[in-house]
Every structure is written in structure tokens, then in C-alpha cells.
Amino acid sequence: MIQADAPTILPLELKDVSLQAGQHRLIKDVSCTLDAKDVTIIIGPNGAGKSLLLRLCHGLLTPSAGAIHWHGANGRDPSLYQAMVFQRPVMLRRSVRANIDFALSLRKVPRRLRHNLIEEALHRAGLNRFAKTPARVLSFGEQQRLALARSWALRPQILFLDEPTASIDPAATHVIEEVIMAMRKEGTKIVMCTHDLGQARRLADEVIFLHRGRILEKSGAAEFFAGPKNDLAQAFLRGELLWWHRRELTPP
Amino acid sequence: MTDFGAAISTAFALVAHLDRDLSEVVLLSLKVSISAVLIASVIGLPIGAALALFRFPGRTIFIVVLNAFMGLPPVVIGLIVYLLLSRAGPFGVFGLLFTPTAMIIAQVLLITPLIAALARQVMETLWLEYEEQLRSLGTTPLRALGALLWDGRFSLMTAVLAGFGRAIAEVGAVMIVGGNIDHVTRVMTTSIALEVSKGNLALALGLGIILVVLSVLVNGMVYFLRGNQRQGGTL
Ligand SMILES: Nc1ncnc2c1ncn2[C@@H]1O[C@H](COP(=O)(O)OP(=O)(O)OP(=O)(O)O)[C@@H](O)[C@H]1O
Ligand SMILES: [Mg+2]
Numbered sequence: 404m405i406q407a408d409a410p411t412i413l414p415l416e417l418k419d420v421s422l423q424a425g426q427h428r429l430i431k432d433v434s435c436t437l438d439a440k441d442v443t444i445i446i447g448p449n450g451a452g453k454s455l456l457l458r459l460c461h462g463l464l465t466p467s468a469g470a471i472h473w474h475g476a477n478g479r480d481p482s483l484y485q486a487m488v489f490q491r492p493v494m495l496r497r498s499v500r501a502n503i504d505f506a507l508s509l510r511k512v513p514r515r516l517r518h519n520l521i522e523e524a525l526h527r528a529g530l531n532r533f534a535k536t537p538a539r540v541l542s543f544g545e546q547q548r549l550a551l552a553r554s555w556a557l558r559p560q561i562l563f564l565d566e567p568t569a570s571i572d573p574a575a576t577h578v579i580e581e582v583i584m585a586m587r588k589e590g591t592k593i594v595m596c597t598h599d600l601g602q603a604r605r606l607a608d609e610v611i612f613l614h615r616g617r618i619l620e621k622s623g624a625a626e627f628f629a630g631p632k633n634d635l636a637q638a639f640l641r642g643e644l645l646w647w648h649r650r651e652l653t654p655p
Numbered sequence: 656m657t658d659f660g661a662a663i664s665t666a667f668a669l670v671a672h673l674d675r676d677l678s679e680v681v682l683l684s685l686k687v688s689i690s691a692v693l694i695a696s697v698i699g700l701p702i703g704a705a706l707a708l709f710r711f712p713g714r715t716i717f718i719v720v721l722n723a724f725m726g727l728p729p730v731v732i733g734l735i736v737y738l739l740l741s742r743a744g745p746f747g748v749f750g751l752l753f754t755p756t757a758m759i760i761a762q763v764l765l766i767t768p769l770i771a772a773l774a775r776q777v778m779e780t781l782w783l784e785y786e787e788q789l790r791s792l793g794t795t796p797l798r799a800l801g802a803l804l805w806d807g808r809f810s811l812m813t814a815v816l817a818g819f820g821r822a823i824a825e826v827g828a829v830m831i832v833g834g835n836i837d838h839v840t841r842v843m844t845t846s847i848a849l850e851v852s853k854g855n856l857a858l859a860l861g862l863g864i865i866l867v868v869l870s871v872l873v874n875g876m877v878y879f880l881r882g883n884q885r886q887g888g889t890l
Contacts, residue, residue: 463787482793493788496806505802509792557792 411560412476412484413439413592415460420469422455422616429455431616432469437594439475439560441608442587444624445596448639452616453596454490457563460594461487483510486559488567492546494538499530502538503553510557520556527582528552544575551582562586564595568602580606600640604628612636658856665857670864677861684842687755687829688822691762695822696815699767703774703814704800707782718775724768729761733831736761740832753834758842761828766818773814777807813877820873824866 415437422430430452437443437460445453458464459471462482473481495502503521512520525531528548533541538549547567554562564583568576576599583606587593597603603610607624612633620633631637669677706718738744740752740760751757781803789799804811826844833840835849843862850859 458787461791463790485791487791489787489791493785495785495802506792509789509794509798 409484409560410475410477411439411592412473412479412481413437413561414474415561416472416474417460418470418472420459420466420471422452422459422464423467429616430459430466433616433618434469435611435618435621437561437592439592440590442583442593442595442606443609443611444603444607445594445611445613446598446600446603446639447596447613451613453613454565455616456613457487457565457594457596461485461563463487484560485563486554486557486561487563488547488550488554488565490565490569492543492550494541494546494549496539497537498535499525499538499541499549500534502549503556506553507556520558524552524556527555527585529578544571547571548575548578548582551579555582555586558589559591561592561594564593566597567595568597568599576602612639614639662856662860666860666864669857669861674858674861677858677865679838680841680843680846680862681865683755683840684823684844687758687842688762688819690759691766691822692815692819694759695763695767695770695818698763699770699818700774700804700811700814701800702767703771703776704778704804706771706775707778708796708800708803721768721772724764725772727765727768728827729765729825730827730831732764733761733828736764736828736832752832753836753840755833755840757832758829758840761832762822762825765825765828766822769821770814770818773817774807774811777810777814778803781807809880812880816873816877816880820870823869 417433417435420430420433421428433456445456447453455464459466462471462485495505497505500521503524504517507517507520508514521534522531525534528551530545530549530552533545533549538546541549551564551567562583567583568579571579580602583593583595593606595606604624607627610620610622610624610627611618612620612627612631612635614635620627620631620636622631627636628640631640702721706714706721736757737752739746740749740757741747742752751760782799785799785803785806789802794802824844826848829835829840829842830845830848833842833845835841835845841849843866847859847862847866850856850862
């Protein structure tokens with residue numbers, strides 16, 4: 404069981420992290436530091452490597468080169484303090500409640516504490532009335548909310564989200580954003596990728612622009628949206644970053 | 656044609672009256688095959704799950720051998736068990752040849768590979784879907800195995816039923832290791848073979864009817880389980 408007041412495992416530092424698959428370098432020499440507070444939004448075109456970068460940070464993938472370091476971990480297992488919401492929700496073939504219960508039991512949360520955590524998480528995500536429903540009959544959007552509720556129940560210090568509101572209606576998107584902001588308020592570090600620039604503006608404290616496996620820009624949200632320094636990032640914000648333009652746009 | 660008609664009506668009469676000889680044979684068949692399926696499931700399901708989840712040296716060879724065993728003709732398995740259990744064989748001292756135990760052993764060998772292979776398919780598909788999520792939640796290999804077995808329970812039941820279907824319908828192996836001894840090792844399939852050769856079509860047909868009914872029941876259950884699973888499988 405993770406104490407709520409356990410010292411944070413952050414900051415997270417990536418040092419020259421690369422990921423290679425066969426001939427292709429999918430992530431190229433990424434170095435950056437993520438601080439304990441705030442919301443970091445990763446944006447970039449399809450195939451930029453956003454999902455891969457999240458998986459590397461979360462420990463689901465091992466970098467081919469470079470190192471990932473949790474500076475606050477001090478010998479503790481960092482994976483116990485993290486959670487991730489995937490692009491497409493994965494639900495066990497059990498009830499909604501049992502799905503959260505299973506996650507809590509994996510984190511060794513004592514049985515007597517689980518009930519309240521589950522109720523609260525379901526309430527947050529507006530899923531109370533589905534508690535006993537088989538999770539897999541829920542709609543896509545409901546399942547995504549359940550995935551978020553499950554993460555909420557774990558009280559992670561850092562939460563990775565991979566396009567959690569892709570193909571989700573505006574109302575459900577609003578619920579998801581509210582839950583995310585509530586978690587942020589309780590001190591959870593949020594790292595999320597999205598294609599919804601409006602959402603990025605609403606949530607971001609910090610923006611990372613990823614392109615072809617490289618971080619081309621990392622800056623404060625206000626600064627970034629006022630005008631990124633990188634020309635590819637500028638083109639992306641204007642909606643003009645098209646693959647056939649790349650040659651002209653790439654600085655010499 | 657009248658012969659055939661008479662045989663059919665006698666057959667139904669035998670089934671309807673639960674003829675003593677007939678029910679003895681049916682009960683022994685069920686006893687042998689249910690025992691075999693239970694043992695084969697206890698061995699085969701974890702093997703299938705482990706093959707799906709874990710990468711270890713020799714895994715590929717193991718899978719190839721498993722698949723080869725799945726396609727082995729039952730008579731060959733009967734022959735192998737016969738050689739192992741015969742007086743001169745390595746397990747001859749136990750005197751198991753021509754007993755129901757020998758038949759159970761042969762059927763276990765026959766269906767364990769089938770159950771393991773089907774279980775592996777089920778588990779592999781599930782693991783593909785679950786792996787990242789379970790690793791993200793911080794699962795141990797054992798908890799992952801448990802979750803997969805539980806979540807795949809309906810599909811696994813169909814694997815077990817398929818094993819039962821193969822066991823109860825099989826004739827070659829039990830004939831060789833059981834010897835088809837009256838009141839001792841005579842099961843449905845071996846009696847059908849015998850009664851037909853004796854020209855006693857009524858009893859053979861009666862047993863045939865029961866086999867067909869059993870097969871329909873088993874397949875009905877498989878169908879029902881599949882449907883149940885598609886609806887999401889409640890807790
Ligand atoms: N296992 C793999 N083997 C080879 N290439 C891969 C593998 N996984 C991903 N890739 C490639 O890596 C690149 C980055 O993939 P990634 O999923 O991180 O993109 P993304 O930025 O999340 O895109 P999207 O916005 O479409 O989700 C893609 O070009 C993809 O084809
Ligand atoms: Mg992606």
C-alpha cells in the first residue's frame with residue numbers, strides 16, 4: 404500500500420534516451436526532465452513517437468540506449484507510484500467494481516480500504532450506476548472513464564495518459580478533464596499526449612513538441628501557445644505541418 | 656430394411672428401459688472419460704497458460720511436440736501405453752494393463768495435448784490484449800496467470816469440453832489398452848465395434864444414440880458458453 408504522504412519519486416529525468424526497432428530509430432536521443440508538479444502535454448503529428456515516449460517513461464519499454472532516472476525514488480520501486488491510461492481502454496472480463504478492485508489488490512491495498520476507494524473513484528467518473536455491470540459491455544467512452552477511475556483509485560504520484568479523449572464525446576471529455584484536473588490538484592503529476600489543441604491549451608502547464616522521435620521544443624504553456632520557437636512546432640500549431648512540406652521546413 | 660427397423664425400435668427400447676448391460680457400459684465410459692478429462696485439464700490448462708505467458712528455453716520445441724501429439728492417431732497412443740504397461744514394459748509391475756486405469760491413462764495422453772494447445776490459443780489472445788495493462792498495474796507473473804485463467808474461463812471450458820468429446824468418442828486406444836473385457840473394460844465405443852461385428856445391431860445402435868445425444872449435449876454447452884462469453888461474462 405502506498406501512503407498518500409510518501410515522498411515523491413519525481414523528478415523524472417531522461418538522458419539521451421533512444422529506442423530502436425530493427426533499422427529504425429523511433430525515439431532519438433531524448434533528454435528532458437519532468438518535475439513533480441503540473442501538467443505536461445505532449446503534442447506532435449501521428450507517428451511522432453508520443454505513445455512510445457509515454458511507454459518508455461512508464462517502464463513498459465526499455466530504452467535501447469540512454470537512461471531513465473527517478474530522482475526521488477531512493478531505492479523504492481517507482482512502478483508502484485505510477486499509473487497509465489491507454490489509448491484504447493483494456494478492461495478485464497469482470498464487473499466495473501471488480502476491475503478497480505483487481506487493480507487495488509495488485510497494489511496490495513488492504514481489503515477494508517478498497518471499498519471506499521472504489522466508491523469514490525466511481526463517483527468521480529460518474530459511473531456509480533454501472534458498478535455491477537460487466538465492464539466490457541460499457542461503451543468506449545464509459546470504459547475510458549472507468550480506466551481513469553481505476554487510475555484515480557490507485558492514487559498515483561504520476562499519471563500517464565495516451566490520448567484519453569480521442570473519439571469521446573464533448574460531455575465525457577469534460578468529465579475526463581475534470582477528473583484529470585482534480586488529480587492534479589491532489590498532487591498527481593500528469594503527463595498526457597493529445598491531438599486536441601484546445602484541450603492542450605485548457606490543461607497544459609508545460610508543452611513538449613515531439614516530431615519524428617525528437618523533442619523539438621519544451622516550454623511553458625503560455626509561452627508555447629503565444630508562439631513556439633521551433634518552425635515545425637509553429638507549422639503544427641497552424642495546422643500546416645504536412646509530411647510533403649517537411650523538406651522545406653527542416654532547418655538546413 | 657425390416658431388420659434395420661427392428662434394430663432401431665429395439666435400440667430405443669433398450670435406451671428407454673435403461674437396459675442393465677447398456678447402462679453399465681455407459682457408466683464406465685463416463686467414468687473413464689470424465690476422470691481423464693479432469694486429469695488432463697489439471698495438467699493441460701496450466702501448461703497452455705504458461706506457454707502463452709512465459710518465454711523459456713525449449714519453449715518452441717515443446718510447442719512443436721505438443722502439436723505433433725495432438726495429431727497422433729489414437730491407436731498409436733494405445734500402442735505406446737500398451738508397451739509401457741505390458742508385463743515386460745517399464746510399468747508392468749503395477750499390473751494396470753486391461754484395467755479402466757489403463758484406459759484413463761491412454762485418454763489422458765490423448766487429450767492433454769489438445770486441451771493444452773487450445774488453452775494456449777485462448778491465453779495468448781487474452782495476454783496480447785492484457786499484457787500492457789497488467790504490467791502497468793504492477794502484476795506478478797502468478798497474478799497475471801490467475802487473471803488470465805479466470806477471465807478466459809468460458810473459452811477454457813470449451814477447450815475442456817472438446818477434450819471430453821474426443822475422449823468419449825475414441826475407440827482405438829481404449830480397445831488396445833483396455834482389451835474390451837465384458838463387465839470390466841467395455842465402454843460405448845468398443846462395444847459398438849464388437850456388437851456390430853457380432854451382428855447385434857440393436858445394442859450397437861442404442862449405444863450410438865447415446866453417444867450422439869452426449870455429443871449434442873456437449874456441443875450445446877460449448878455453444879451456450881460462447882454466447883455467454885460474448886455478452887461480456889458477468890462476474
Ligand atoms: N513495435 C514497433 N516496431 C516498429 N515500429 C514501431 C513499433 N511501435 C511503434 N512503431 C513506430 O514508431 C513510430 C511512433 O509510434 P507512436 O505510436 O509512438 O506514434 P504516436 O506519436 O503515438 O502516433 P499517434 O498520434 O498516431 O498515436 C510510428 O512510426 C510507428 O510506426
Ligand atoms: Mg499514439
